[in-house]
Each structure stands twice: as structure tokens, then as C-alpha cells.
């Protein structure tokens with residue numbers, strides 16, 4: 001590479017920072033420890049305890065005992081069922097105290113959805129990241145911008161509602177645990193029930209596995225039409241699992257496969273006579 005073509009230090013630093021931000025590292029630490037108590041600084045605020053706390057369990061660890069989430073799920077079901085429209089549902093989620101993610105580092109309010117409340121397609125990601133937490137809207141960071149570009153290229157912009165399996169940012173952008181997803185699931189199902197889409201696009205393995213109750217990885221699930229069913233069996237929809245846009249940012253070579261998935265989905269959505 002000629003000297004002229006070499007990236008500047010500033011460009012290299014910017015790209016490194018973007019890489020760390022993508023990985024969920026959004027705070028700087030100093031080289032030397034600072035004793036803030038000694039220095040008379042305030043302690044970090046203590047977050048209020050939730051009445052029902054769902055512990056953060058690692059995803060998919062066979063044999064790991066899962067916390068009993070049934071009380072929190074029952075609370076979520078009751079709150080979700082009472083919401084007669086999306087505004088009421090957003091308020092119910094904001095008031096819900098049964099998901100521990102709310103107390104684990106999410107900086108702002110619940111991140112619920114963006115897009116068309118009557119969309120024929122609901123896109124479901126994993127969970128909010130730092131940008132979403134700051135803005136209060138799903139998929140507004142780098143991954144979200146890529147998602148928007150792909151949806152627009154497939155003619156799907158303005159025809160989608162975008163949401164996630166959980167509504168508070170998992171600390172450090174870790175994958176939400178099955179317990180956290182289970183507690184948020186009644187709200188997600190209520191979103192689907194209120195929007196009445198014709199199909200679902202499941203972005204990434206955490207979304208596909210949770211919604212489809214499957215154990216396979218996203219690379220084997222993606223690109224196939226699978227059936228999503230609500231917990232009570234009353235709703236059924238065709239669902240297309242695909243690669244998560246954050247993965248595509250790290251592995252641009254995989255974009256071709258995600259694009260293929262979007263084309264397959266669009267073909268069915270736009271098929272005349274709506275033979276879903």
C-alpha cells in the first residue's frame with residue numbers, strides 16, 4: 001500500500017472505536033484505579049429492587065438451572081392482555097418491573113418498537129444496544145442503519161414494524177437469557193396481536209430460537225419458512241429467520257445470504273392474492 005493510501009491515525013482510531021462500540025464496550029476506564037469514595041465522590045445510584053427479579057442466566061447452557069419466572073410471566077401476561085392498543089402496551093411495558101434487565105444497566109426507558117403500527121411485516125431482533133437505549137427506539141445504531149438500507153432495497157421500508165425479544169438493553173450487549181425473553185414474550189405476543197402482520201422476520205439466532213422454540217443455530221435456520229405460534233396457540237404466522245445485521249457488519253461476505261432471505265420474504269409478501 002502506498003503511503004498516500006494508508007488510513008490516517010484518526011481514521012484507524014475511529015474504526016477501532018466503532019469496533020469496540022459494536023462489541024458493547026461503551027465506557028472508557030483509566031489506566032490507574034480511582035478511589036472515588038476516598039475522593040469524596042458520590043456512589044453510583046442504587047437501582048430500586050424489582051418485586052419479581054429474573055436472574056440473568058447464560059443462554060443455552062444445558063443443565064443450567066433456570067430461575068422460576070412464572071410469577072413474572074403471569075404479571076406480564078395480565079399487563080399485556082389489558083393493553084387495548086400499542087400506546088397502552090408501551091405504557092404497560094414502561095411500568096413493568098418484572099424483568100431484571102430493567103435494573104441491570106439500561107440507561108433509559110423501555111425500548112419497544114418503531115415503524116408502522118399496521119405493518120404487514122414485523123421484524124424481531126435480539127434486544128436494544130447502547131444507541132437504542134440512548135434513543136429509546138429499536139435498531140437505530142449501525143446495525144439498524146444496515147437493516148434499514150436492506151429493507152429499503154427490498155421495497156419493505158414503511159411496511160415494517162421493528163421490535164426485539166426484550167425491551168431493555170442487556171448489559172454489555174450480551175445475549176438476553178431465555179428467562180429474560182420468556183418474561184418479555186407476553187408483551188411481544190401482544191405487539192403481534194395488535195399489529196396483525198402477515199409474517200415475521202426474525203433477525204439473528206437469539207430471536208429465531210426464542211420465537212420458534214428451536215435449538216439449531218441461525219446458519220441452519222435462516223432462509224427457511226417456519227411457523228411461529230403464540231403461547232396459547234391462537235395465532236400462527238409464517239416466520240423467516242435471517243442473519244442479524246450486526247453479524248453482517250462483522251461478516252460482510254454473509255450479506256448475500258441475508259439478501260436472499262429478504263427476497264424470499266418479499267416474494268411471498270407481494271404475491272398476488274395473498275396466498276399466505
Ligand code: URA
Pocket residue numbers: 125126127128129132137138139140141143144164246
Ligand atoms: N440489535 C438488536 O437486536 N436490536 C436492536 O434494537 C439493536 C441492535
